Amino acid sequence: MTQVTMTVNGKAVSGEVEGRTLLSTFLREHLGLTGTHVGCDTAQCGACTVHVDGKAVKSCNMLALEADGASVDTIEGQANPDGSLNAIQAAFQEHHGLQCGFCTPGMVMAAAALLKENPKPTEAEIRHHLSGNLCRCTGYHNIVKAIMAASGQDVAAVAAE
Amino acid sequence: MYNFEFVKPKTLEEAVAALSAEEAQVLGGGQTLIPTLKQRLAAPAKLVSLSGIEALQGVRADGGVLTVGAGTTHATVAAEAGAYPALAALAGNIADPAVRNRGTLGGSIANNDPAADYPAAVLASGATVVTIAREIAADDFFQGMFTTALNDGEIITAVKFPIPEAASYQKFEQPASRFALVGVFVAKYADGVRVAVTGASEDGVFRWSEAEAALAANFAPEALEGLAVPAEGMIADLHGSKAYRAHLVGVMTKRAVAAAG
Numbered sequence: 001m002t003q004v005t006m007t008v009n010g011k012a013v014s015g016e017v018e019g020r021t022l023l024s025t026f027l028r029e030h031l032g033l034t035g036t037h038v039g040c041d042t043a044q045c046g047a048c049t050v051h052v053d054g055k056a057v058k059s060c061n062m063l064a065l066e067a068d069g070a071s072v073d074t075i076e077g078q079a080n081p082d083g084s085l086n087a088i089q090a091a092f093q094e095h096h097g098l099q100c101g102f103c104t105p106g107m108v109m110a111a112a113a114l115l116k117e118n119p120k121p122t123e124a125e126i127r128h129h130l131s132g133n134l135c136r137c138t139g140y141h142n143i144v145k146a147i148m149a150a151s152g153q154d155v156a157a158v159a160a161e
Numbered sequence: 162m163y164n165f166e167f168v169k170p171k172t173l174e175e176a177v178a179a180l181s182a183e184e185a186q187v188l189g190g191g192q193t194l195i196p197t198l199k200q201r202l203a204a205p206a207k208l209v210s211l212s213g214i215e216a217l218q219g220v221r222a223d224g225g226v227l228t229v230g231a232g233t234t235h236a237t238v239a240a241e242a243g244a245y246p247a248l249a250a251l252a253g254n255i256a257d258p259a260v261r262n263r264g265t266l267g268g269s270i271a272n273n274d275p276a277a278d279y280p281a282a283v284l285a286s287g288a289t290v291v292t293i294a295r296e297i298a299a300d301d302f303f304q305g306m307f308t309t310a311l312n313d314g315e316i317i318t319a320v321k322f323p324i325p326e327a328a329s330y331q332k333f334e335q336p337a338s339r340f341a342l343v344g345v346f347v348a349k350y351a352d353g354v355r356v357a358v359t360g361a362s363e364d365g366v367f368r369w370s371e372a373e374a375a376l377a378a379n380f381a382p383e384a385l386e387g388l389a390v391p392a393e394g395m396i397a398d399l400h401g402s403k404a405y406r407a408h409l410v411g412v413m414t415k416r417a418v419a420a421a422g
Contacts, residue, residue, distance in 0.1 A: 019208065021165035042196050046259060055262040061195050064265060065167045066210060113258065131339065132257020
């Protein structure tokens with residue numbers, strides 16, 4: 001076992017892990033942060049998306065020890081300081097961007113990464129950016145609407161109803 | 162996944178020393194290796210991560226050559242390889258954004274997946290693969306599906322891409338994996354045209370020399386009329402037959418020439 005130390009949602013954390021311990025496993029099983037979901041476990045579905053040093057990564061496809069010393073942000077750290085939903089989360093609620101909700105933590109983290117780089121993405125840019133996040137319920141349209149809304153854009157412009 | 166010892170050296174020298182151990186394996190961005198370990202298709206005793214080595218990072222254009230550190234992520238190449246736009250575009254369309262934030266150039270070409278994007282760019286550019294021991298021409302580097310000229314423990318440090326006059330990479334995506342069902346990279350240089358095809362052949366990435374000769378005489382999609390690669394030796398799977406892939410090679414080459422202008 002090896003000591004790993006990182007900052008998760010602004011708080012310093014550490015734990016003892018094996019070489020093979022995945023970042024997703026460390027977050028969920030060592031820290032109890034089960035908002036990060038493990039869907040496919042093959043780095044295709046994106047439900048486990050978190051930010052490492054500000055960049056979106058699939059936490060089921062990264063070793064915990066690779067994140068030693070890094071700053072990690074998960075869905076648990078996304079709400080506003082007063083506990084209310086942040087703009088992206090509120091837009092997902094408002095525009096019904098989820099049904100079963102399993103993919104939603106990854107969708108919100110992917111959206112947050114996109115809007116940080118590209119504050120006013122086009123619909124096509126949003127869809128391209130979400131290519132690694134699979135949703136089996138919504139058909140994506142409401143997710144795209146939510147991200148358009150969260151970026152302060154007109155959701156009526158989104159094509160499919 | 163079986164357990165292993167994990168080490169993350171800060172220098173190439175430390176990495177080389179760590180790799181001299183029995184059953185040691187290099188870890189690049191891990192976007193292929195970690196799923197492989199989960200499947201228990203590999204079981205190294207020790208993983209040597211290269212992500213902490215500063216010397217493997219960065220993109221630099223100098224004298225008509227773009228040098229990319231082997232540890233540079235696809236996202237960084239997409240953002241910083243403006244001197245070679247076709248390469249930046251290729252890097253920005255590998256897999257998905259989260260994978261591009263981890264996956265590296267060195268990892269991709271060392272793995273030499275027959276449907277990976279980067280091998281097409283490296284081969285079509287006539288690039289030079291720089292390792293800790295030597296420089297390897299792209300034509301010698303790729304030696305068939307998942308096979309390269311690398312020796313055990315030989316770390317790729319950088320790839321030097323001669324910047325072409327015009328180039329384009331066109332990928333027909335397998336929509337679930339976003340790997341290339343067929344991808345064609347066309348690069349036009351003062352002394353000729355190079356065409357490299359990925360995703361199609363059972364021998365991995367290859368050059369289509371007939372197309373190169375035709376395009377050297379006339380760099381236009383029409384120059385490819387009547388040319389076709391043989392279906393024999395193409396990959397056949399549930400996504401496409403040999404004949405389908407052979408057909409796509411012609412289509413994607415034309416598209417690449419048209420896009421390169």
